[in-house]
Amino acid sequence: MKLISEMINKFKQAFSAMQNAKNILLVTHNKPDGDALSSICAFIELFSVMEKKFTAYCYDEPYPQFGFLPHLEKIVSNREKINFSEFDCIISLDCGAPSRTMLKEELINRNKNQIAIEFDHHPKIEDYADIEIRIPESSSTAEIIYKFLTVNKIRFNKNFANCILTGILTDTGNFLYPSTTNETIEIASKMLVYGARFPVITENTYKNKTLSGMKIWGKAINNLKINKKYNFAYSVLTLNDLSESGATVDELEGISGLLSNLHGVNALMLLREEFPGKIKGSLRTANNNIDVSKLAIRLGGGGHPRASGFAFDGHIEETNNGWRII
Numbered sequence: 144m145k146l147i148s149e150m151i152n153k154f155k156q157a158f159s160a161m162q163n164a165k166n167i168l169l170v171t172h173n174k175p176d177g178d179a180l181s182s183i184c185a186f187i188e189l190f191s192v193m194e195k196k197f198t199a200y201c202y203d204e205p206y207p208q209f210g211f212l213p214h215l216e217k218i219v220s221n222r223e224k225i226n227f228s229e230f231d232c233i234i235s236l237d238c239g240a241p242s243r244t245m246l247k248e249e250l251i252n253r254n255k256n257q258i259a260i261e262f263d264h265h266p267k268i269e270d271y272a273d274i275e276i277r278i279p280e281s282s283s284t285a286e287i288i289y290k291f292l293t294v295n296k297i298r299f300n301k302n303f304a305n306c307i308l309t310g311i312l313t314d315t316g317n318f319l320y321p322s323t324t325n326e327t328i329e330i331a332s333k334m335l336v337y338g339a340r341f342p343v344i345t346e347n348t349y350k351n352k353t354l355s356g357m358k359i360w361g362k363a364i365n366n367l368k369i370n371k372k373y374n375f376a377y378s379v380l381t382l383n384d385l386s387e388s389g390a391t392v393d394e395l396e397g398i399s400g401l402l403s404n405l406h407g408v409n410a411l412m413l414l415r416e417e418f419p420g421k422i423k424g425s426l427r428t429a430n431n432n433i434d435v436s437k438l439a440i441r442l443g444g445g446g447h448p449r450a451s452g453f454a455f456d457g458h459i460e461e462t463n464n465g466w467r468i469i
């Protein structure tokens with residue numbers, strides 16, 4: 144396991160802060176994906192083993208497809224149930240930006256005796272944590288948690304294993320995205336030894352498409368075009384595409400990953416109007432010499448060099464010579 148000593152120290156510091164804490168708040172990002180939920184469930188497992196008092200919070204209710212994760216039912220989504228000042232330790236997981244906790248104000252204005260610990264693999268956006276554990280080269284936050292548990296000599300069990308493998312599989316598109324390293328696969332393999340159930344995870348996270356979901360994926364493939372000058376592929380999903388397919392916004396997850404299988408292009412962009420007047424964009428590349436996050440940042444977003452996103456106000460309209468954004 145490659146880790147610099149600074150990171151090992153942070154892992155130890157974070158663990159001792161957790162040991163000293165009286166009441167811990169765990170929080171992951173809104174619209175939680177597999178990595179977000181796996182990360183929070185892994186910590187619920189840890190604090191159950193350690194017999195710590197904690198509350199796990201996520202602004203949006205977890206999607207039922209993740210019901211196979213241990214402790215998922217313990218995640219609270221009712222903001223009223225959270226009295227922020229009660230906690231002496233706040234742990235944010237996989238959030239990218241503090242705003243995605245949906246508790247940004249509270250986090251930024253926390254009391255001096257409230258320690259904030261951040262675990263994340265997204266590039267840094269804002270400084271707010273007392274202990275910032277950020278490894279942008281990691282495939283997933285789950286992979287970072289594996290290292291945290293290992294450094295602190297926590298005994299792995301089936302629950303940890305299922306959480307960590309789920310985070311890795313969902314954030315790497317089952318090992319297909321370029322964020323997958325030999326270490327990622329090594330960790331995944333260890334998780335199988337500890338009892339993670341690979342088929343259960345893929346059945347629930349990957350092989351779970353509905354007819355409307357398949358149709359919207361088909362639309363995105365159908366709308367795919369290539370700009371020959373820049374060898375740049377792009378596709379759009381209009382409001383109309385979404386309503387015709389009957390797909391929900393959640394079912395759009397993973398489309399850009401699918402489109403990025405297109406061979407031989409420099410990069411790919413997917414624009415989708417999920418709500419009237421609100422456009423979301425994702426950028427992907429398989430080319431190590433291209434950093435799509437630079438373009439995403441120019442467009443007000445951010446992300447990783449190989450996978451980033453942005454959002455802006457506008458409306459996608461189909462014209463005789465392609466699409467237009469107004």
Ligand SMILES: [Mn+2]
Nearest residue numbers: 178237284314
């Ligand atoms: Mn993640």
